[in-house]
Amino acid sequence: xxxxxxxxxxxxxxxxxxxxxxxxxxxxxxxxxxxxxxxxxxxxxxxxxxxxxxxxxxxxxxxxxxxxxxxxxxxxxxxxxxxxxxxxxxxxxxxxxxxxxxxxxxxxxxxxxxxxxxxxxxxxxxxxxxxxxxxxxxxxxxxxxxxxxxxxxxxxxxxxxxxxxxxxxxxxxxxxxxxxxxxxxxxxxxxxxxxxxxxxxxxxxxxxxxxxxxxxxxxxxxxxxxxxxxxxxxxxxxxxxxxxxxxxxxxx
Numbered sequence: 093x094x095x096x097x098x099x100x101x102x103x104x105x106x107x108x109x110x111x112x113x114x115x116x117x118x119x120x121x122x123x124x125x126x127x128x129x130x131x132x133x134x135x136x137x138x139x140x141x142x143x144x145x146x147x148x149x150x151x152x153x154x155x156x157x158x159x160x161x162x163x164x165x166x167x168x169x170x171x172x173x174x175x176x177x178x179x180x181x182x183x184x185x186x187x188x189x190x191x192x193x194x195x196x197x198x199x200x201x202x203x204x205x206x207x208x209x210x211x212x213x214x215x216x217x218x219x220x221x222x223x224x225x226x227x228x229x230x231x232x233x234x235x236x237x238x239x240x241x242x243x244x245x246x247x248x249x250x251x252x253x254x255x256x257x258x259x260x261x262x263x264x265x266x267x268x269x270x271x272x273x274x275x276x277x278x279x280x281x282x283x284x285x286x287x288x289x290x291x292x293x294x295x296x297x298x299x300x301x302x303x304x305x306x307x308x309x310x311x312x313x314x315x316x317x318x319x320x321x322x323x324x325x326x327x328x329x330x331x332x333x334x335x336x337x338x339x340x341x342x343x344x
Contacts, residue, residue: 098125100170101120101158102171103155107175108176118147130160131156132156151175152177154173154174157169182203186198186199196227228254230256234251261279261280265341267344285330288329290310321344
């Protein structure tokens with residue numbers, strides 16, 4: 093067989109790292125004497141295309157190529173180009189959790205160097221970082237996404253199950269003196285039930301205070317003046333249903 097021997101091809105890009113599942117195209121230099129290319133991975137024939145110098149790959153290893161002329165004369169084998177798969181995407185998150193509606197819980201994530209973002213952006217703060225606080229009102233699956241310096245991403249998820257049964261708990265003494273202790277009527281986990289209504293009555297049964305969407309802010313005052321010390325009664329409605337009938341004592 094006679095014919096011109098093609099020059100040894102050169103592969104580009106040079107050694108590189110890609111993300112797991114990504115694809116990179118290796119390109120062999122072209123020459124007018126070349127008719128086809130034979131690619132090898134670790135000395136094993138892996139791909140052959142007539143008149144095409146591109147090879148898409150997604151596997152790690154050392155790739156080489158030989159240019160073949162129309163007369164089947166082979167070039168010298170090219171130098172290797174090594175493709176690495178980034179393994180720097182380790183990520184672990186906290187386990188599945190169950191909370192009472194209106195409560196908050198901390199979710200954590202740890203892994204390789206990079207940035208961690210969380211989704212969905214529902215009842216969560218902050219939305220990035222290794223530690224976030226969530227207080228969903230319904231069952232929610234939160235997903236942490238780690239993006240490393242190469243842009244490679246991996247995800248892990250944690251399920252937060254919400255117990256919606258209302259468990260009444262509140263302070264039975266109010267001392268509105270501004271010391272930060274029992275200054276207000278606080279009903280636990282009320283933030284999880286924004287569709288509420290609170291009514292407060294004095295000992296005679298007179299309605300002295302009511303509010304739709306109560307958010308634990310009654311400080312023992314009516315029209316800016318402290319109520320008299322003594323016993324008071326209240327009713328808490330949630331979604332128009334009575335959830336608590338209780339009493340407390342104002343001391344000052």
